[in-house]
Amino acid sequence: MTTLIRGAQLLGAERTDVLIDDGIIAEVGSVARADTVIDADGLIALPGLVDLHTHLREPGGEQSETIATGSSAAAKGGFTAVFAMANTAPVADTVAVVEQVADRGRAAGLVHVQPIGAVTVGLAGRELAEIGMMAASRARVRVFSDDGKCVFDPLLMRRALEYVKPFGGVIAQHAQEPRLTEGAVMNDSALSGTLGLGGWPAVAEESIIARDALLAEQTGSRVHICHVSTAGSVDVLRWAKARGIAITAEVTPHHLMLTEELISGYDSVYKVNPPLRRDEDVQALREAVADGTIDIVATDHAPHAPEQKLTSFGDAAFGMVGLESALPVVLRSLVEPGHIEVADIARILSSAPAAIGGILGYDKPLTVGAPANITLVDTSASRTFSADDLAGRSTNSPFIGVELPGTVEHVLFEGRATVREGLVIHD
Amino acid sequence: MKHLLTAALGRDEAIALLDSAEDMHEVQSHQLKKLPALRGRTVVNAFFENSTRTRSSFEIAGKWLSADVINVSGSSSSVSKGESLRDTVLTLAAMGVDGIVIRHGDSGAAALTADWLAASHPQVRVLNAGDGAHEHPTQALLDAFALRRRIHGTASRGKGLDGVRIAIVGDIAHSRVARSNALLLPALGAEVTLVAPPTLLPTGVETWNTQVTTDLDAAIAQQPDAVMMLRVQLERQQGAFVPSVGDYILGWSLTDARHRALPESTVLMHPGPLNRGLEISSKAAEAMQSAVLEQVTSGVSVRMAALYALVAGEDQA
Numbered sequence: 101m102t103t104l105i106r107g108a109q110l111l112g113a114e115r116t117d118v119l120i121d122d123g124i125i126a127e128v129g130s131v132a133r134a135d136t137v138i139d140a141d142g143l144i145a146l147p148g149l150v151d152l153h154t155h156l157r158e159p160g161g162e163q164s165e166t167i168a169t170g171s172s173a174a175a176k177g178g179f180t181a182v183f184a185m186a187n188t189a190p191v192a193d194t195v196a197v198v199e200q201v202a203d204r205g206r207a208a209g210l211v212h213v214q215p216i217g218a219v220t221v222g223l224a225g226r227e228l229a230e231i232g233m234m235a236a237s238r239a240r241v242r243v244f245s246d247d248g249k250c251v252f253d254p255l256l257m258r259r260a261l262e263y264v265k266p267f268g269g270v271i272a273q274h275a276q277e278p279r280l281t282e283g284a285v286m287n288d289s290a291l292s293g294t295l296g297l298g299g300w301p302a303v304a305e306e307s308i309i310a311r312d313a314l315l316a317e318q319t320g321s322r323v324h325i326c327h328v329s330t331a332g333s334v335d336v337l338r339w340a341k342a343r344g345i346a347i348t349a350e351v352t353p354h355h356l357m358l359t360e361e362l363i364s365g366y367d368s369v370y371k372v373n374p375p376l377r378r379d380e381d382v383q384a385l386r387e388a389v390a391d392g393t394i395d396i397v398a399t400d401h402a403p404h405a406p407e408q409k410l411t412s413f414g415d416a417a418f419g420m421v422g423l424e425s426a427l428p429v430v431l432r433s434l435v436e437p438g439h440i441e442v443a444d445i446a447r448i449l450s451s452a453p454a455a456i457g458g459i460l461g462y463d464k465p466l467t468v469g470a471p472a473n474i475t476l477v478d479t480s481a482s483r484t485f486s487a488d489d490l491a492g493r494s495t496n497s498p499f500i501g502v503e504l505p506g507t508v509e510h511v512l513f514e515g516r517a518t519v520r521e522g523l524v525i526h527d
Numbered sequence: 528m529k530h531l532l533t534a535a536l537g538r539d540e541a542i543a544l545l546d547s548a549e550d551m552h553e554v555q556s557h558q559l560k561k562l563p564a565l566r567g568r569t570v571v572n573a574f575f576e577n578s579t580r581t582r583s584s585f586e587i588a589g590k591w592l593s594a595d596v597i598n599v600s601g602s603s604s605s606v607s608k609g610e611s612l613r614d615t616v617l618t619l620a621a622m623g624v625d626g627i628v629i630r631h632g633d634s635g636a637a638a639l640t641a642d643w644l645a646a647s648h649p650q651v652r653v654l655n656a657g658d659g660a661h662e663h664p665t666q667a668l669l670d671a672f673a674l675r676r677r678i679h680g681t682a683s684r685g686k687g688l689d690g691v692r693i694a695i696v697g698d699i700a701h702s703r704v705a706r707s708n709a710l711l712l713p714a715l716g717a718e719v720t721l722v723a724p725p726t727l728l729p730t731g732v733e734t735w736n737t738q739v740t741t742d743l744d745a746a747i748a749q750q751p752d753a754v755m756m757l758r759v760q761l762e763r764q765q766g767a768f769v770p771s772v773g774d775y776i777l778g779w780s781l782t783d784a785r786h787r788a789l790p791e792s793t794v795l796m797h798p799g800p801l802n803r804g805l806e807i808s809s810k811a812a813e814a815m816q817s818a819v820l821e822q823v824t825s826g827v828s829v830r831m832a833a834l835y836a837l838v839a840g841e842d843q844a
Contacts (some may be wrong), residue, residue, distance in 0.1 A: 290731020292694030296661030366635025
């Protein structure tokens with residue numbers, strides 16, 4: 101069974117044909133025929149996108165998302181691999197849960213679902229979870245995170261960093277000083293003061309990043325900072341990288357585009373953790389992606405059922421869906437203003453997150469012999485983003501009604517079409 | 528005015544409401560207090576947070592206007608009951624009510640209620656009876672009303688609070704009363720000074736249309752025309768806002784000495800209930816008692832005026 105992508109624009113190359121045979125790229129160049137042909141005229145071929153930060157909600161939160169529906173949202177957004185965060189119920193802190201998540205991802209068959217293991221039992225921050233057993237399990241866990249909660253205890257953080265070092269694991273930190281953010285629901289600012297909403301100060305993020313950079317330096321281990329949201333955090337990261345510390349960082353699409361003013365009407369679709377910040381922060385985050393201080397874009401896709409959002413701002417759940425809008429927002433916020441080239445998307449949304457998370461097959465994309473994980477994008481297309489663009493179970497997207505560029509036309513996951521003409525293919 | 532969600536009113540709008548409250552106040556001195564203005568109208572007091580004063584005040588105001596008044600109370604955390612606040616609000620609206628008076632522990636709850644009703648029940652009016660740390664507009668209106676009466680007496684109608692200097696003292700950061708007053712009183716021409724421990728000033732307070740100081744003695748030395756003491760909530764001490772009760776009294780309580788330093792004419796105000804000995808000494812509280820009760824009476828007049836302005840709309844039968 102062979103598939104031919106005809107006339108796609110490869111990054112940094114001519115328009116060409118790509119032949120896929122048995123899930124592997126067999127030929128790049130002029131190809132005559134194949135069993136299936138995809139007309140890629142006018143489309144750019146990106147490597148399959150990789151999201152290092154996805155909440156699939158299963159087990160325990162199936163009213164918001166399942167592994168299958170989240171996989172569908174991921175495919176629709178051009179992803180071929182997602183890292184499933186550990187804050188499920190039960191928490192992914194045992195071999196049983198991470199293997200189940202991986203198995204269900206495989207059964208859904210739309211993307212590689214790579215489980216993330218919890219750092220501490222029940223995300224409670226008291227004792228380390230079965231990190232070694234999860235790493236050695238069939239799920240082959242390499243990323244550990246208590247995301248949703250900060251690994252606040254400095255000793256536990258140090259031990260976790262030491263423990264993952266021998267097998268090349270990484271601790272993905274949700275940097276939020278808990279005491280400084282009690283009751284916090286939005287950026288700490290003049291706006292939070294007038295709205296009467298609890299403020300989440302930048303220092304609560306920046307102080308944890310500084311501490312963990314130093315712990316990573318001391319242990320010689322790798323730390324990854326989730327959803328960086330402030331200009332000050334960028335400064336701390338720049339300092340840590342200049343020092344040679346093994347620290348990586350991600351920014352979400354929403355923090356690259358949206359600011360706190362959106363909260364003025366108390367619409368909980370804009371309630372997210374860390375919160376939307378100021379325009380200065382947005383600009384600093386964009387520049388940090390451009391200069392490599394921030395390594396990757398990751399969605400923090402956080403689906404919530406309507407009951408969790410249609411309530412007061414204080415009661416509403418934190419989080420927004422992001423898989424389907426990630427690429428368009430990256431085009432709008434990073435490519436259009438000239439911070440990065442389209443070709444850089446292959447790095448920040450594919451090879452770099454795969455390398456940080458330790459999954460294979462993304463280091464030499466779109467070359468003969470590489471797995472055929474390919475996303476064909478029309479970057480010239482523009483549309484008003486709508487609920488029809490969402491393919492998961494929840495619709496809590498802040499981008500509905502926003503004009504965004506770029507559509508995902510076709511996606512191949514391990515050589516198999518998962519999206520055709522913008523629609524997810526369900527077997 | 529469609530809803531009363533905020534005290535950020537225009538001067539004319541605010542004065543019109545206060546003047547209407549004067550009319551309502553007059554009626555209260557009659558033997559028969561009841562007006563037929565809202566006969567056949569239904570007002571729901573939806574209180575998701577405990578309140579005796581504000582709820583009774585709205586209830587009496589509605590009843591004296593002949594509205595059918597229904598009280599609904601519930602926990603602020605409606606999510607825990609499995610029904611979203613939006614569902615609760617739409618359910619009440621679907622019963623055919625004309626006005627919803629909402630008190631909720633979360634900032635923005637009243638504004639969201641108005642938004643949610645806009646599509647399906649645009650005729651229902653919303654009155655904010657206190658939303659989290661955000662606003663409490665009828666409290667600010669009654670403060671302005673009581674203050675205007677103290678200063679202008681029976682000649683209050685049509686007047687603002689031009690040049691009147693008011694110190695608001697206490698936990699500004701968590702106070703919806705302070706936020707609403709900081710919007711309304713300057714709109715009426717008053718000069719407001721906020722006084723609080725540095726830990727209890729909201730972020731960005733320097734951008735407000737008020738003066739700000741941490742020094743109560745300096746504020747008192749300015750001989751303000753009115754001093755409004757806010758209730759201090761001891762349970763907030765877990766947030767380490769003030770080291771101790773003693774520290775608070777030292778810096779920000781209206782002690783006997785500070786009370787004596789104020790001119791006789793200074794109006795003492797408090798939204799109640801008072802913590803005697805904490806934010807205010809017993810003696811000062813005694814001296815204040817009459818003004819505090821006046822505020823309570825004013826509350827009914829102002830809420831009658833607000834309900835009348837919103838719910839009696841001429842388009843309704």
